Each structure stands twice: as C-alpha cells, then as structure tokens.
Amino acid sequence: MKILYGMQKPDEGTIAVAGTQVTFGSPADAISRGIGMVHQHFMLADNLTVLENVVLGSEKLYGIGGGARKKIKEISDRYGLNVRPDVLVEDLGVAERQRVEILKVLYRGASTLILDEPTAVLVPQEVDALFDNLRELKSEGLSVIFISHKLGEVLSVADDITVIRRGTTVGTAVPSETTPRQLAEMMVGSELPTPETAESTVTDKAVIEVKGLTVYASGGASMGVEAEPVGPGSLVEAGGEIKKVLDDVTFTIHAGEVMGIAGVEGNGQTELIDALIGTKNADSGSIAFLGEDITPWPTRKRRESGVGYIPEDRHRQGLLLEAPLWENRILGHVTEAPNAKGVWLNPKGAQADTRRIVEEYDVRTPGIDVTAASLSGGNQQKLIVGREMSHDPKFLIAAHPTRGVDVGAQAQIWDRIRDARREGLAVLLISADLDELIGLSDTLRVIYDGRLVADANPATITPEELGSAMTGAASGHLEHVENGAEAAAESAPEDEAR
Amino acid sequence: MKKFDKERLLLAVAGPALALVAAILLTSVVLIASGKSPIEPYRLMIEQAGYSDVQVLIINQASLYYIAALAVALGFRMNLFNIGVDGQYRLGAMMTAVVGAHVALPAALQVPLLLLVGALTGAMWAGIAGVLKVTRGVSEVVATIMLNSIATSLIGYLTLTDNWGVPLGDNVTTGVMKESGWVPGIDLGSDVGEIYGLVFLAIAMGIGYWFVLNRTRFGFDLRATGASETAAAASGVNAKRMVLTAMLISGAVAGISGLPLLLGDVHTYSLSFPAGLGFTAIGIALLGRNNPGGIALAALLWAFLDKASPALDYATPEPYEKEIATIMQGLIVFAVVISYEVVRTWGLRRQQKRVGEELAAAAAQNTKKEVAV
Numbered sequence: 001m002k003i004l005y006g007m008q009k010p011d012e013g014t015i016a017v018a019g020t021q022v023t024f025g026s027p028a029d030a031i032s033r034g035i036g037m038v039h040q041h042f043m044l045a046d047n048l049t050v051l052e053n054v055v056l057g058s059e060k061l062y063g064i065g066g067g068a069r070k071k072i073k074e075i076s077d078r079y080g081l082n083v084r085p086d087v088l089v090e091d092l093g094v095a096e097r098q099r100v101e102i103l104k105v106l107y108r109g110a111s112t113l114i115l116d117e118p119t120a121v122l123v124p125q126e127v128d129a130l131f132d133n134l135r136e137l138k139s140e141g142l143s144v145i146f147i148s149h150k151l152g153e154v155l156s157v158a159d160d161i162t163v164i165r166r167g168t169t170v171g172t173a174v175p176s177e178t179t180p181r182q183l184a185e186m187m188v189g190s191e192l193p194t195p196e197t198a199e200s201t202v203t204d205k206a207v208i209e210v211k212g213l214t215v216y217a218s219g220g221a222s223m224g225v226e227a228e229p230v231g232p233g234s235l236v237e238a239g240g241e242i243k244k245v246l247d248d249v250t251f252t253i254h255a256g257e258v259m260g261i262a263g264v265e266g267n268g269q270t271e272l273i274d275a276l277i278g279t280k281n282a283d284s285g286s287i288a289f290l291g292e293d294i295t296p297w298p299t300r301k302r303r304e305s306g307v308g309y310i311p312e313d314r315h316r317q318g319l320l321l322e323a324p325l326w327e328n329r330i331l332g333h334v335t336e337a338p339n340a341k342g343v344w345l346n347p348k349g350a351q352a353d354t355r356r357i358v359e360e361y362d363v364r365t366p367g368i369d370v371t372a373a374s375l376s377g378g379n380q381q382k383l384i385v386g387r388e389m390s391h392d393p394k395f396l397i398a399a400h401p402t403r404g405v406d407v408g409a410q411a412q413i414w415d416r417i418r419d420a421r422r423e424g425l426a427v428l429l430i431s432a433d434l435d436e437l438i439g440l441s442d443t444l445r446v447i448y449d450g451r452l453v454a455d456a457n458p459a460t461i462t463p464e465e466l467g468s469a470m471t472g473a474a475s476g477h478l479e480h481v482e483n484g485a486e487a488a489a490e491s492a493p494e495d496e497a498r
Numbered sequence: 499m500k501k502f503d504k505e506r507l508l509l510a511v512a513g514p515a516l517a518l519v520a521a522i523l524l525t526s527v528v529l530i531a532s533g534k535s536p537i538e539p540y541r542l543m544i545e546q547a548g549y550s551d552v553q554v555l556i557i558n559q560a561s562l563y564y565i566a567a568l569a570v571a572l573g574f575r576m577n578l579f580n581i582g583v584d585g586q587y588r589l590g591a592m593m594t595a596v597v598g599a600h601v602a603l604p605a606a607l608q609v610p611l612l613l614l615v616g617a618l619t620g621a622m623w624a625g626i627a628g629v630l631k632v633t634r635g636v637s638e639v640v641a642t643i644m645l646n647s648i649a650t651s652l653i654g655y656l657t658l659t660d661n662w663g664v665p666l667g668d669n670v671t672t673g674v675m676k677e678s679g680w681v682p683g684i685d686l687g688s689d690v691g692e693i694y695g696l697v698f699l700a701i702a703m704g705i706g707y708w709f710v711l712n713r714t715r716f717g718f719d720l721r722a723t724g725a726s727e728t729a730a731a732a733s734g735v736n737a738k739r740m741v742l743t744a745m746l747i748s749g750a751v752a753g754i755s756g757l758p759l760l761l762g763d764v765h766t767y768s769l770s771f772p773a774g775l776g777f778t779a780i781g782i783a784l785l786g787r788n789n790p791g792g793i794a795l796a797a798l799l800w801a802f803l804d805k806a807s808p809a810l811d812y813a814t815p816e817p818y819e820k821e822i823a824t825i826m827q828g829l830i831v832f833a834v835v836i837s838y839e840v841v842r843t844w845g846l847r848r849q850q851k852r853v854g855e856e857l858a859a860a861a862a863q864n865t866k867k868e869v870a871v
Contacts, residue, residue, distance in 0.1 A: 011851075168858075279731050300734030309732065317732040320725040322846070331722060332733035334715050345713050366856040369506075373846060374853040 004114060004145075005037045006030035017112075036110030038101045040117045040404070046090040053089055054104050061107070075106050079136045094264060095126040102133065112143045117404065119153055123264055124434070124467035131157050152180055201256035202442050206291075207426035208253045208276075208395050213285035215246040215271045215450075245271040247450040249285070253395070255424040258417070260441030260458065262434060264470050268450035269430050270312065273399055276428070277309050278302045289395065304335055308393030310384055310401050312430070314377070318384045321373040325365065325383060326354040328372045333391055357386035362412060378409035385413050389420060396420065399430045414440060434463040446470055446478075454478050509845040514785060514792070516841065517833035524833075525826045539810055539818045546806035554691040559801035560794075561700040561758045562772075566779035567797055568707050569620075569752035571788040573638075575711060576724035576744050582627060582642025583752040584776025585649030586620035590753025591760050592653050593619040595767035596662045598675030598760075608678040612761060613699075613754060620753015621746045623649065628745030632738045638745065646776075657767070664766075671768040681761040694762030703751065704790040720744060752776065781831040787838070803827055 003010050006024030014021050017033045024030045027037070044053050055061075055068045062068045069085050076083040081099045089097065098118060105113055115134075119127045134144055134157055148154050154161055154175075161173040163186045171186050246268045253259045263269060274280035276287065278299035286295045294302055303309065309332065311317035319328050330339040330350050338349030354368040361382045365375055372380060381401070388396065398417065402410040417440065421427060431437050437444060438458045446454040446469040454469045456478040468474050526536035546552050566583050573580035580586075594616040603611060627641035657663040657670050664673035683692035711717035723730040723740050731737050755775065760767065782800055786793030807823035 277732065278734075298734070298736060299731070300736070303734045311732055313728075316726065316728040318729060320722055320729055323721075323725060327718075330718060331729060334718050334722075334733070340715050343715050345715060345718055347713075364857050366853055370849060370853055371846065374850040 004030065005035060031108050031110065034109060034111035035114065036105030036108060036112070037114040038098070038105060038116065038118060042097050042101055044089045044097055044100060047088065049086050049088055050083060050092075050100050051085040053100060054085070054107050058108055061109075071107065072103065075103055079106070079133060079140065081133060094266070095122055095129065098122070098130065099133065106137075106142075110142075112145065113137065114145045114147070116147050118146070119148060123470045124464050125471065127153065155180060155183065200442060201422050201424075203255045203257075203424065205255040205424075206252050207255050207257075207289070208428070209288040210252070210276075211250050211286050211288075213246055213249040213272075213275055213287065214244055214283050215275055215280065216283050217243045217245045243450075245450050246275065246282075249447075249450075249452055251445065251452065253426040253428060255394075255426055256421055257442045258421055258427040258429055258440055260429045260431065260437040260444045261447050261452075262431075262437050262444060262466050262470055263447035265432060267447050269399070269447060271450070272447070273309075273312065273397055273430065276397055277307065300335065303332060306392070306394040308388035308391065308396040310381075310388055310396070310398045312399035312403075314380055314384055319372045319380060322371050324371060325358070325363075325368045325375075326351045328383065329354040329357065329368075329387055331387075333387070336391060353390065357383060357390060361386035361416070376406075378405040381405050382409055382412065385416055389416055393420075393425060395426045395428070397428050397430075400432060401429070402431075402433065402436060434466050438463065438466070446475075448475075509841055510787065510789070510792075513787065513838045513841040514796075514834065516837040517785070517830055520833040520837065521826055521829040524829045525822060528825055529822065534818060535816075538816075539822050542810055542813050542818070543802070543806040543823070546809045547802055550686065550690045552805055554686060554693055555805040556798065556801040557697060558691075558694050558758065558762075559804055560797040561694060561697040562755055562775060563779060563782050563797035563800055564700045564794060565703060565755035565758070566752060566775050567782040567786060567793045568703055568790070569748045569755060570776075570779045570783040571786070571793060572707070572748045572751060573744060574724070574783060574788045576720045576740065577727070578741065578744055578748070579639050580624060580627075580642055580745065580748045580752070581639055581780070582624060582645045582649075582776070583748070583755070583779055584774060585642070585646035586623045586749045586752035587755045587776050588653060588771070588773065589623050589649045590616040590620040591756030591771060592656065592672065592767040594757060595672040595675060595760055595765075596656070598679040599662075599664075599673040599766070602676040602678055605678040608676070609681060609761070612679050613757065616753040616757050617750035618753070621750040624745045624749020624752065625742070628742040628749075631745070632742050638741075666768070669768050669770060671766040673766060675761075675765045679761060680765060681758075683762050692762075694758040696758035696762055699754075700758065703754075704794060708790045716743075755779070778827075781827065781834075784838075785830060785834050800827065 003024075004015065006027045006029050009023075009025070015024070016022065017035070022029075022033055024033070030037075045056070048056070051069055051072060052064075054072055055064050062071045072083065072085045075081065076085075079102075081103055083096070083099055083103050089100065092100065102113070102115075118130060122130060131153075134146070137144060138159075146154065146157055155178065156175075158175055161175060161178070161183065162169055163171050163173065163183065173183060173186070249268075249272065251259065261269060261272070271280065275282050278294075278297060278301075282295055286293055288294065289302070289305065289307065294305075297305075315321060318331075320331060323331075326347070327350075330345070333339055334345070338346060338353045340346055341349075351368060357363065358365060358368060363375070363379045363382045363386065365379060372383070375383070381404075385401065396417070401417065402413050405413065414436075417425075417427060417429075429437065429440055438461060441458045444456040444458050444461065444466070445452045446456070446466065448454075448470065453475040454477065456466060456469070461478060465474075465478055469478055522540075529536040529539065547556070566587055569583050569586070570580060594612050597615045598608075598612050601611065602608070623645060624642070627636075627638045627645060630636040630641050631638045655661065657672060659665060659670075662672050663670045665671075681695040683695045683697075685692045709717075711721060719730065719735045719740060720743075722733060723735055723737060723744075727737060730740075756771070759772070764771070778800065782796045783793060785796035785799070803823040803826060807820040810818040810820045810822065
C-alpha cells in the first residue's frame with residue numbers, strides 16, 4: 001500500500017498503471033499517475049475549511065477561490081458525496097471528514113482510489129452510505145482498492161478479492177462464490193477465530209466502581225496526553241459554557257467481567273480512559289478500585305497497584321518506537337520486578353522477561369534488541385498485551401486491543417483476554433469493532449456525547465441495533481426486537497447506565 | 499543479537515564520522531577559495547597537538563566543555579533545550595568565587611561547599627525556567643535565553659564595588675579566593691603546565707551521567723519522556739515533575755562547569771572569565787550524540803581546535819588565519835545535524851527491512867513445512 005502510493009520503494013517487482021510500467025519516487029508521482037489514497041488516520045487540518053483543506057498542496061489545479069469551489073461542488077454532486085466547501089473541518093463528523101478525504105483525492109484527478117481501513121471509525125449506517133459512494137465511483141469508471149480486515153464488508157463491496165498474509169498474496173476470491181468463513185480461513189491459514197466468550201465468569205466482587213465521573217473539556221496547556229477532539233461538536237458549546245466531555249458516568253465492573261463500551265470515536269472514550277489511568281483527573285465523581293478510592297492517585301501508583309493498560313494509540317502511548325523491545329518491556333512498569341531492583345534498573349531481568357514474552361505471545365521478531373518501530377503493528381500489539389498481562393493486572397483497560405492487527409494476532413489477543421477474565425480479571429473494553437465488542441463482552445454500554453446512554457445484552461444485540469444507539473438515536477435499555485423479553489430478563493443491569 | 503549490536507555501533511559512528519569528513523572537506527574548499535594550501539593548516543595543527551604544553555591546555559579546556567555539554571545533553575535526553583547553560587555556568591562560577599573569597603573553611607569542607615554553591619546557583623537559575631514551563635507553559639528555550647541576558651546584568655550588578663566587586667587594574671574581580679578552596683592540579687613541570695584537579699570530577703560526572711540514565715528508574719523515566727512524552731505519561735511518569743527535575747539537574751551540572759578553571763587556575767571571577775561556554779557546549783553535546791563517551795571525544799576535538807589554532811597565526815613561512823578552526827567548528831555543528839538525521843532514518847529503514855526479510859524467510863520455511871505435511 002505504501003509502495004503503491006509512492007511512500008516506500010519496492011525492492012523487487014514492478015507496478016503497471018493502465019498497461020505502462022511505472023516507478024514512484026514519492027506520493028506526488030503516484031498522484032500524477034492518478035493514484036490517490038485515503039489514509040486510515042485522516043490528514044486534515046481542523047482549523048481550515050473543507051475548501052482550504054482540499055486545495056492545500058494543489059493550489060495550481062483550479063486556484064483557491066471560485067474555481068476550486070465550483071470544482072468541489074461538481075465532484076461532490078457527481079458522486080453524491082454531499083460535501084459543503086465552506087464548513088470548518090473541526091465541525092464535521094467522522095463520516096463527513098472521510099468524504100472530504102475522498103473528495104480531496106478525486107480533486108487531484110485520481111482514477112484509482114486506495115482506501116485503508118475506511119470503516120474502522122464508522123457506524124454501520126455510515127458504512128452503508130460509504131459503500132453507496134463507492135458504488136457511485138465505480139459506476140463512473142474509477143477503480144477502488146479497499147483494504148480492510150472486516151470480511152463482511154469486503155464481501156459486500158468488492159468485485160474481486162485478494163488475500164494478503166504476512167506480506168505475500170495467499171489467494172484471490174470472487175465475492176459471490178465465497179463465504180466469510182472461507183475468506184477468513186485464507187487469511188489465518190487454518191482455524192477461524194471467533195470472539196465469542198463461552199461461559200460467563202462474572203463474579204459479584206466489584207473491582208472498579210465509577211460514580212458520577214465528570215470531566216470538563218480542558219482549555220489550558222496540558223503536559224500530559226492531549227485529547228484529540230474528533231467527535232461531533234466543538235469543545236466549547238454555544239454560550240461559552242465549558243463542555244463536559246464526560247458527564248456523570250457511573251458503572252461497576254466485577255472480577256471476571258468484560259464490560260464493552262460502544263460508541264463512535266470522540267464521544268468521551270479517550271477522556272474516560274485518561275480519567276481511569278490518571279493522566280487527566282476527574283473534575284467530579286469518584287473512582288474506586290477494589291474498594292479503595294483511587295481518584296487522587298497519580299498514574300504510576302494506579303499502574304503499580306494492578307491497573308493494566310492497552311492504549312488506543314500504541315505508537316503514541318504504548319511504545320517507545322526507537323527503543324529496543326526490552327526497553328519497551330520496561331515502559332509503564334519501571335518500578336516493578338523484573339525490571340527494577342530498588343531504584344536501580346535491572347536490564348538483565350527485563351531482557352530475560354522480554355524473551356519470555358516474545359516466546360509466549362508469539363511476537364515475530366528476530367531478537368529483543370531491534371527497535372519497536374521495526375515490528376509490524378500486530379506484533380507490537382502482542383508485545384504490549386504480553387507486557388500488561390505479565391504484571392497480573394486486576395483491572396485491564398483495553399482500548400481497541402485489536403485495531404490494525406491481523407486476524408491471527410487478533411485471535412491470540414482475544415484468547416489472552418478471555419484467559420485472564422476466567423482468572424478474575426475485570427476488563428473495560430473499548431472498541432470500534434462491534435463484533436469484537438459483542439463477542440467478548442459480558443455487559444455492553446453505549447457512550448454518546450460523554451454520557452453512557454444505553455446498555456445492551458451482548459448475547460442478543462445485533463451490530464445494527466448497537467449502531468443506531470451509537471449515533472444517539474436510541475437510548476435506555478436496548479432490546480433486540482425479536483426476543484426482546486428474553487433479553488430484558490437476562491441482562492437486568494447491575495447498576496444504572498444513566 | 500551480536501549482529502544488531504555491531505549494527506548499532508556502526509550507526510553510532512557513521513553520523514559523527516560523516517559530519518567530520520564533510521566539515522573538513524568544506525573547510526578545505528574555503529581554504530582553496532582564499533588561495534591557501536588546503537592541507538598545510540591541518541598539518542600545523544596536528545603538529546601542535548604533539549607538544550605536551552598544548553596537550554595540557556586541551557585537556558583543561560575540554561574538562562570545562564565536557565561538564566557544560568553534559569548539562570546540555572541531560573536536557574536533550576528528555577527533549578528539553580537548555581540554551582541557558584551559559585548563564586547558569588557564569589552565575590554559578592561567580593557565586594562560587596564570591597563565597598570562596600569570603601568563607602574560609604578547611605580544604606576538606608571548603609571544596610565541597612564551593613561545588614555545592616556552584617551547583618545550587620546553576621540549579622536555581624535553570625529552575626526558574628523549569629517552574630515557568632511547568633506552571634505557565636513557557637517554552638524553556640525562550641526562558642533560558644532571556645535568563646542568559648538577565649544573568650549578564652545580574653553579574654554586572656553583583657560585581658559592582660558596592661557589592662562584591664574588587665577592582666584590580668582595569669579589571670573587576672570578585673577578589674581572590676581563600677587558598678583552602680584552591681584545588682591542586684597535577685604539575686607536569688613549569689614549561690608544560692598543570693592539569694586541573696577537577697578534570698577528574700569531569701570524568702566522574704561522565705560516568706555518573708551514564709549510570710543514572712541507563713541504570714536507574716529515574717533515568718529510564720527521563721529517557722522515556724524524551725522519546726515520547728505521551729507514552730511516558732501513559733506509563734506513569736509525572737511529566738511536570740520530570741521537566742522540573744531535569745531542568746534542576748541540568749542547571750546544577752552547568753553551575754559546576756566553570757569550576758575546574760576557577761578552583762584550579764584563576765581563583766577569581768573577573769571580566770576576563772570565558773563567556774560563551776554554554777553555547778559551545780550545545781554543539782559538543784550534539785556532536786557527541788548525548789552519549790558520555792561521544793561527548794568526551796567531541797569536547798577534546800573542540801578543545802584541540804581551540805588550542806592548536808592560535809599557532810597558525812605565527813606559522814612560518816606562511817601564516818594562516820586561526821579563524822579556520824572557528825569555521826571548522828561551525829561547519830561541524832552544521833554537518834552534524836544533517837548527517838545524524840540522515841543516518842538515523844537510514845538506520846531505521848535498514849532495520850525494518852532486515853526484520854522484514856528475516857521474518858519472511860522464517861515464514862517461507864513454515865509454509866514449506868505446511869505444504870510438506
């Protein structure tokens with residue numbers, strides 16, 4: 001993908017565009033050949049308008065004023081993208097931003113679009129809308145390369161499927177003749193993982209109790225993790241009132257329980273994690289861990305006492321990319337054995353334990369002295385999971401634990417979480433993958449605009465029903481339409497959602 | 499494993515080597531452009547380095563550079579740019595000189611006291627920038643630059659004869675320090691000179707620097723913060739406290755950096771006390787890659803260029819401008835910044851490729867096995 005878009009040069013092999021062999025030195029070369037890319041992480045400037053974002057870097061094409069606006073309107077109408085050129089990007093929702101990205105690529109005259117995990121941040125309804133857009137593009141004669149690890153989506157949108165595993169093409173398939181299972185087997189190589197937890201292991205011992213947790217949007221300079229507002233609405237609401245990014249959040253997670261939080265990104269998940277791990281303190285409300293009030297505790301004390309953390313952005317929060325693996329093993333647990341003896345580091349102990357993690361968690365690496373940056377995302381994630389699990393956490397915050405991870409590694413990570421859950425671990429699972437949420441969770445909550453607006457029983461709920469609650473359309477206890485009574489009876493909530 | 503260690507060593511050496519070669523080539527270009535021999539000045543300077551009196555000068559000068567560069571490097575390791583090393587160093591030296599001139603304890607107490615005064619003064623001065631950054635978000639770069647200017651004025655005020663100044667000819671000094679605070683050096687004879695006693699302090703500080711950074715929890719936190727502030731915060735490092743601590747330590751080290759000269763030779767702070775040490779130290783820390791060994795070599799190189807170049811002016815038959823050395827120092831800093839970035843990205847990519855290849859090879863073997871089964 002990086003090679004196709006000119007960001008990296010191939011060592012061997014050739015690329016042909018419309019029959020002519022080409023070599024790309026930079027993305028600019030790729031663009032001039034009509035290849036455009038929509039990145040998984042949006043490359044938009046929040047404080048500029050849509051128009052400005054689109055023309056940025058290609059001012060020469062249609063100018064920066066009326067001509068450009070006309071062109072944007074024209075593209076938008078032609079493909080049904082429904083993009084408004086004069087709106088600030090920061091006011092747009094995720095789906096709209098994605099359409100701006102697509103438009104940006106079309107504006108530059110692309111005839112081949114590469115979409116990298118485009119649905120990762122969308123709710124099912126938005127995914128359908130995106131697919132409609134893609135079909136529109138297709139009917140206009142454009143080619144689309146759709147990269148995804150969600151099999152259902154690939155099957156529904158693609159005309160032709162190529163499966164890549166560990167850097168090599170393992171096969172091709174025609175969607176109409178393939179089932180998700182067959183496709184998955186091609187991807188994994190052998191058995192098919194499902195995120196289903198077998199029997200309930202929920203106990204009545206409360207591990208984490210959150211009461212009335214409220215966090216205001218911060219305006220001041222923060223030395224710690226900066227929250228990135230990606231969600232709907234701006235930080236400050238009309239009237240100058242400070243927006244609550246978390247509003248009266250209350251829940252309890254018991255030993256052996258996985259509580260899933262569903263929600264479109266930017267609705268308070270990041271702030272919830274920050275408040276739980278202690279990088280941002282609660283403005284009001286309390287957090288109790290094993291009966292002890294930990295609200296004023298600093299991050300380190302929380303981690304030492306058994307809060308594990310799989311961060312949502314492993315590059316920013318989970319790893320030191322240019323440090324060797326064994327130093328990454330120390331990160332976050334620098335005060336604990338085997339990494340330290342008193343105030344001294346214990347490099348030997350850390351190295352030995354890193355070797356163990358590499359072995360047990362099947363981290364594919366030639367050694368523990370290579371930098372974390374040289375591993376693939378899945379292997380980086382396995383290292384992080386291994387590290388967090390090695391300290392016997394009692395409460396694990398797992399934010400998108402399998403995002404951008406290949407199917408094989410995904411299954412392993414799920415297994416690890418399930419094993420730990422059986423031994424009494426309490427897990428807060430935040431994920432954009434609704435199948436993962438439904439399959440792994442014992443209880444489900446929906447977060448919208450900083451509030452827990454709904455709860456659902458993972459045994460009966462469907463992704464579509466969950467999706468509509470994520471957009472704020474439904475609230476309260478979600479009942480599956482067909483066997484609603486049963487669902488309501490089964491998942492009588494242990495505590496209030498609101 | 500061995501292979502990657504060798505790899506890392508290669509990468510570590512490649513950057514400075516590339517920079518030095520580039521700087522020498524460019525300096526030669528300058529020489530040719532001005533119609534001079536592009537080789538002779540180097541030969542003359544290297545010849546100078548063969549004399550033992552010049553060697554002593556180089557070592558003494560390098561000890562000052564070394565300590566100041568450690569102060570800079572400490573900041574660099576956690577992404578703090580302490581440009582204020584110069585102010586911290588001058589103020590530290592001045593306060594030490596003042597205390598040394600007014601307090602007389604036995605040498606066993608006097609010398610530690612003086613070191614402490616230098617360290618505390620430097621730490622306090624750097625601490626101002628640290629507190630500003632932590633509480634108000636003021637960039638340490640801006641704050642320390644301004645503190646440099648304020649230090650100049652403050653020193654000017656404190657050395658007024660109404661305060662602690664003692665005029666000596668047209669020079670203003672702080673008075674001669676009590677002899678118990680003089681640190682004896684290693685005397686190598688009257689025509690060779692004396693190596694400062696505190697050169698050994700510089701060496702000890704280098705070892706301490708390595709040990710603290712690589713073998714303590716604190717050092718790991720500091721490096722983690724420098725490598726990724728967000729990751730460090732998530733791992734439980736209190737970023738604010740870390741910024742303040744690093745600033746204080748950096749300032750304390752900077753405050754000591756003038757003392758080899760002060761306690762070992764001049765014994766008073768005066769207008770002729772060398773200024774600009776802190777800025778030179780930035781270049782040295784860069785060249786030395788914030789690594790104690792690297793900084794030692796860089797400090798020696800710098801001191802060599804400083805101390806071997808004056809002879810160029812008196813060279814026979816043809817004199818050369820001694821500023822050639824200054825040009826070279828400037829070019830080295832310039833080349834270092836570029837070559838390190840080049841080598842760093844090249845190294846990362848090389849490693850990524852290598853890991854990819856090794857894994858692909860392993861995977862290929864596995865697939866073959868699967869097929870065979």
